[in-house]
Amino acid sequence: MTARTAADAAATRPALGGATAEGAAATATGGEGAGAGFRAAVEGVDAVDRAAATAVARAAGAAEAAEDVVLLGVRHHGPGSARAVLAALEAYRPQAVLIEGPPEADVLVGLAGDPAMRPPVALLAHVVDDPARAAFWPFAEFSPEWVALRWATKAGAEVRFIDLPAAHSLALRPATGEDPATDPGAAPGGSGPEAAAAADVRVDPLAVLAETAGYDDPERWWEDAVEHRGGTADGSPDSGDPLAPFAALAEAMGAIRAIHGDGGHLQDPVREAHMRLRLREARRAYERTAVVCGAWHVPALAARTAVAADRQLLKGLPKAKVETTWVPWTHRRLARASGYGAGIDSPGWYRHLFTAADRPVTRWMTKVAGLLREEDLPVSSAHVIEAVRLADTLAAMRGRPLAGLGETTDAIRAVMCEGSDVPLALIRDRLVVGDVLGEVPPDAPAVPLARDLARQQRTLRLKPEALERELDLDLRKDTDAARSRLLHRLVLLGIGWGEPARGRDSKGTFRETWRLRWEPELAVRVAEAGIWGTTVVAAATARASDAAVHSATLAEVTATAEACLLADLPDALPVVMRVLADRAALDTDVAHLAAALPALVRAVRYGDVRGTDSAALGEVAAGLALRISVGLPPACSGLDADGAAAMRAHVDEVHRAVALLPDPALRDRWAAALRSVAERDGGIPGLLRGAAARLLRDDGRLDAEEAARLMGLALSAGTGPAESAGWIEGFLAGGGMLLVHDEKLLALVDGWLAGVPAAAFDDVLPLLRRTFAEFEPGVRRTVGELVRRGPSAGRRPGGAGAEPGLPGFGATLDPARADAAAHTVRLLLGTTTTTDLGTQGEGEADDD
Incomplete structure (x- = not known):
């Protein structure tokens, strides 16, 4: 896990949820009740540490039992914890609710009760002068913290966030261009070598409890112990003490922390010191206070510490000016796969468990069937019934109290997907994870x-x-x-x-x-x-002007000019044009000019469509095209293989760009430059000479005879095999149809290839394979057939020395076979007469 450390995120998972969490814990661990269950879970610790563990556990339990405060340790984004918190709040009716989160968000609490606020949402805190330093505190519909927020707003209870202020945590975070944190309550300074080393030793309390209970999968243990224990056997709500599961959990967390200390969370002492200070303030002001926080922090909040010691831990922390607001969030970003430290594997599944009133497996299968039907897959009601039965059977065979996500997935694969994993990928993406996007009221604070x-x-x-x-x-x-x-x-x-x-x-x-x-x-x-800027158009104008001034290359300036036209930013164009003119006048590198021209031409072209004034850009583009045409031949000389490949790409781009310019004289000047490159014998790599010849041939500026002459020179005995192969690669880069329709070119290539010396053939072959691999499959097949038959095999022989025709065809016409074919053609055309049929019958009889 990242951001929120693995132990901190996972430590909150063991929080038992629902009014029946007590019985769930007992079942999972073999005990008789909530306290006995978690006591059994921690029985696996070494005997040497058991005394210390018991002492801390008793202290946590004593604090939990205090009448003026209850500590509700939860798993972040755990629906079972959310149900348990709701039941505990309804029973205890606190006057103040303290929640793990940034205190700067206290002023935003009222918006949680707004009907327009629809989770998933997140609190966003960022440094005013450096917005890249930011952190999110996400809340889903099934998050215990969100349930507590909504309950408090409806009940009129005071709500306060008690984690370390974002002003400190964000100031401690390095400003190195890192991605914004998506970690509620991330430990300050949680990066760098020390944090990386600590990550290797962090404790996962959920894994500890699951392993002690005999489970190899912490998520499966969580489902069995919490999510699948929604009530008594007959489905009625459990009437037990709603605070008992939290007392049991405090005991278990106390035992684990007595052994593992901070569990590798180096910054937790600072955060927990601030939480204790805020808790003391609330206890002085209110008679009943409830704290909703990660279960990992419960023992630290219950411990007796001196106020001076807590304040000393917070002394001297750096501070930054921050702003906070609510922003929409998504289920996908709640998933652990997104990199979210406190993430869960299946946000969509957890939301379903939280919102399903009854029969969660049946309702889930119905959702899956609806999704598959939308994708035109044949899923009937019978499929749903059989899938539910199979899921329940698998759960019974595996000793689980209710079919979980694993059992439902196996049943769906077998019944609805016919054993295929392909539809399962869709189900996981759309339902198990989901794409739910929250909404925030329009009047929420925002920049x-x-x-x-x-x-x-x-x-x-x-x-x-x-x-x-x-x-x-x-x-x-x-x-x-x-x-x-x-x-x-x-x-x-x-x-x-x-x-x-x-x-x-x-x-x-x-x-x-x-x-x-x-x-x-x-x-x-x-x-x-x-x-x-304060508006989109003003901000984009200022950003474009700054990008043009600070551009490193001419191509970046022209790309900015194109973006200005596409975005319709007329106020930015004068600055961009001034920078463009200065850079273009000083830059003499043809490669730079060639890289800049295509974007300019596109800008001119799009400007015409969008009705924007692009005349100034058109003049600059024409000037660049002329300078490129003049400097192209010398720029192509003396290049190595990599330089030639890069220049060839520039030549192709410029050729397409020049074709879009309205001035015919520019196109003629460019064609003359290409001819100069194609005909220059020495100094210019064969790749570029061949590419120039091909572009001229495609434009109709080079006839077949001239192309054959240039190819003959390039493939002559005096040219090295590698250079000749480069020429072929450049010439045939546009496709192999030239070889299909021009047998003379094919004969030249065939003859040259047959004459390549054996010593050089291994060096030439990769170049040719790369060239012919770009041909369409049909073109490759046709070229192969022509080579097999011979370049002039398709021509009808016209003299004594003529070559044979196509295989299977004679040199002269066979009247008897032609008559039989003609009869079939007349049948197809419907022109056969009775006489023809009689004649055909006689012929068939003679044949018999």
Whole structure:
């Protein structure tokens, strides 16, 4: 695990949930009750440590039993813990609820009760002057902390967050361009060599309890001990003490921490010192206080410590100015696979367990059947019934109280998927993990740029969605053009909500295709981009101007100019044009100019479609094209293999760009430069000479005879095999149809290849294989057949010295066989007469 350390995240997992967690713990560990169950779980410790473990456990239990405070240790994002917390709060009715989280978010608590707030959501804290330093505290519908928040807002209880302030934790985090943390309550300073070394020794309390109970999978133990124990055997709610599971858990965590100390969490003492100070404040102000925190922290909060000692731990911590807000979150980002330190394996499955009123397995199978039907897979009600039966049978055989995710998955694979794992991948992606995206009220605090972006999203009807989708835009329509401008501006700002994709239906410039997917981390990107302006257009303009001024190459400047036109940023163009003119005038490297031209030409082309003024860019593009044409032949001389390959790519790009320019004189000047490269015998690599000849041939500026002459020179005996192979690679790079339709070129290649010396053949073969591998399969097959038959095998012989025709065909016409074929053709055309049929019958009789 990352961010939240493995032990801290996993330590919260053993928290028993639901009103029946007491019986669940007893079942999982062989005890008679909640306390006995967890006592049995920690019986595996060494006898030498048992006394210390018992002492700490008793201290934790005593604090838990205090009348003015209850410590509700939970597993983050555990639905069982969420049910248990709700039951405990209803029974205890605290006046204040303290939750593990950044105290700066106290002012945002009221929004948790807003009907427009729909989890999953997250608290976002970031440094004002450095938004890249940020952290998230996610909450799902089934998170115990979220349940406590909603309960407190409805009950009118005071809510406070008690973890180490984000002002300290973010100030301690290095500003090295790291990805924003997605870790609730991540330990400050949790990076670097010390943190990496500590990660190797961190304790996973859930794994300890599961192993002691005889389980090899902590998640399976958690399901058996908590999630599958929703009530008594007849389905009625358990009437036991709702606080008993938390007392038992405190005892178990106390025993584990007595043995393992901080478990490798080097910064936990600082965090827990702050929590204790906030707890003392609440106990002085309220008669009944409930604390909802990770179960790992319960023993530390229950321990008796001096106030001065806690304050000493917090003394001298660095501090930064931070801002906090609510942002939408997704189930996918709650998953452990996303790198989230406190993540879970199956957010969608846990949400289902939390929201299913009864018969969770049956309801789950119904969801799966609905998904598969949407994908046109044949799944009937009988499949659902049989899958439920199989899942229940597997659970019974494996000794589990209820079918879990493993049993349901096995049943789905066998019954609904016919043994295939392919549909299971879809089920895991859509249901087990899920793409649920939360919502935040419009009046939630946000940076001005985020507010402007949200306003434009509503105006353009571009709702952020967690599931990736394609958006096809027709730039001739005002709404689609506005959407395109917004997406291009966001790309300039580094907010990767949309990614341009190749359109499927049209290659015209009036269409665009985007792949859209909203990720929670984009909220941080928006905050970072806020330094450029308060609106999207102002921020994108300032960002484009800065990018042009600080561009390292001419190509980067032209790319920025293209982006300005696509994003419709007329105020940025003067700055970009000034930088472009200065760089273009000073840069004499043809490769740099060639790399810059395509983006300029695209900008001019798109400017015409979008109705923007691109005349100035057109003039710069024409100037660059002329300079490239003049400097191309000398720039191609003396290049090694890598340099020749890079220059060939530039030549291809420039050739396509010049073809889009409206000035015929520029195209003629470029063609003259290509001819100079193709005909220059020495100094220019064969790859470039062959590529230039091919481009001229494709444009109709080089006839077949001239192409054959150039190929003959390149493949002559005086040219080295490697150089000749390079020429062929450059000439045939556009495809092998020239060899199919021009037998003279094929004969030259065939003859040269047959004459390559054996010593050089091994060096030439890889080049030729790479060249012919680019041909379409049909072209390769046709070329092979022509080589097998001989280059002139397809021509009808016309004299005494003529070569034979195609195999199976005679030199002259066979009237008898031709008559039989003609009869079949007349049958197909419907022109056969009775006489023809009689004649055919006689012929068939004679044949018989």
